[in-house]
Amino acid sequence: DIQMTQSPSTLSASVGDRVTITCRASQSISNWLAWYQQKPGKAPKVLIYRASSLESGVPSRFSGGGSGTEFTLTISSLQPDDFATYSCQQYNSYPWTFGQGTKVDIK
Amino acid sequence: VHLIQSGAEVKKPGASVTVSCKVTGYTLTEVSLHWVRQAPTKGLEWMGGLDADEGETVYAQKFQDRVTTSEDTSTDTAYMHLSSLRSEDTAVYYCALNWGVPGVFDIWGQGTTVTVSS
Numbered sequence: 001d002i003q004m005t006q007s008p009s010t011l012s013a014s015v016g017d018r019v020t021i022t023c024r025a026s027q028s029i030s031n032w033l034a035w036y037q038q039k040p041g042k043a044p045k046v047l048i049y050r051a052s053s054l055e056s057g058v059p060s061r062f063s064g065g066g067s068g069t070e071f072t073l074t075i076s077s078l079q080p081d082d083f084a085t086y087s088c089q090q091y092n093s094y095p096w097t098f099g100q101g102t103k104v105d106i107k
Numbered sequence: 108v109h110l111i112q113s114g115a116e117v118k119k120p121g122a123s124v125t126v127s128c129k130v131t132g133y134t135l136t137e138v139s140l141h142w143v144r145q146a147p148t149k150g151l152e153w154m155g156g157l158d159a160d161e162g163e164t165v166y167a168q169k170f171q172d173r174v175t176t177s178e179d180t181s182t183d184t185a186y187m188h189l190s191s192l193r194s195e196d197t198a199v200y201y202c203a204l205n206w207g208v209p210g211v212f213d214i215w216g217q218g219t220t221v222t223v224s225s
Contacts, residue, residue: 034211036151043201043215044151049208056207087151091210095167098151 002026002090006099012107019075021102023088028068032092035064035073038101039084047086048073078104108132110140110202110216117222123190126219128202135183139205141212142176142187146198154187159209192223 003026013019023033031051036044046055048064051071061076075082083106088099113127130138141156154174155166164176175188185202200219203212 032210034208036212043203043218044212045215046211046213049211049213055213089151089153089212094165095169096153096210098153100150 001095002029002093002097004088004090004097004099006086006088006102008102009100010103010105012105013078014107015078015080017078017107019078019082019104021073021086021104023066023071023073023099025069025071025090025092029090029092031067032090033064033066033071034089034091035062036087036089037082037084038087044087075104108138108204108206108214110204110214112200112202112216112219115220115222117224118192120193120223120225122192122223123188124192124221125186125188126200126202126221128185128187128216130183130185133183135178135180135185139209140185141203141205142174143201143203143212144198145201146195149198152198156203156205159205189221192221194223197221197223 005024007022033051035048038044047058047062052064063074065072085101085103087101109131111129116124118124139157139159142154144152154170158165173190177186202216204214206213
C-alpha cells in the first residue's frame, strides 16, 4: 500500500498568514493527488485534484503543487473559514490512501 | 446529485452492520460510489467501491473478508455490510462519489456513526 505522510500534524496560524502543508507519498504517484478540507462533524470537501487543479467553486487562495512523491497545499492568505483539517489522498493505485490530516488552528 | 445515509447504529462486538446510501438527482447506475470511514481522531480510510473503468467493485484488502457492498437500483440505494465487528470499527462511515474526476471524492453523504461496544 502507498503510505501518505503529512506534515505538520498541527499548524497554528493567524488570519492573513501564508500556510503550506506538505504531503509525501511512499512511492511515486505521478500527479494523482487530491486535497480535502474537513470541519468538525462534517464530510470532507475536495479542494484540489490532479495535484494542482482547483475544484470548481474553491477560492483561488488555495493552490496545490508537486509531483512524484512530494506535494504541497498552500493557502496564500488564511481566512477565518479556513481553520479546519486538511487531508491528502492518492488515487494512483488501489488501495486509495489518505494522509493522517493536518489541523490548522488559530494561533 | 446528493447522497443520503442511514442513521447511527450501536452494535456489539461480533455483530454486523449495514449502512445505506441513497442517491438522489441521478441513478445509481450512473455513478461510481465508494465507502470511506473515519475512526475518532483518525484519518480517512478508503474501504472500497465501484471501479468505473473496469465495472467491478474493488475493496481494500484490509476489509476484503468482512465487507460486502450491494445495490438496489429500483430505489437507487447502495448498501455497505460490515461483519464481525470489533471496537476498532467504531467510526463514521461515509459514502462518496467519484463524480467529476475518477479517484477523487467530490460528493459525500452526511456520514453514519457506527459504535461498537459491549
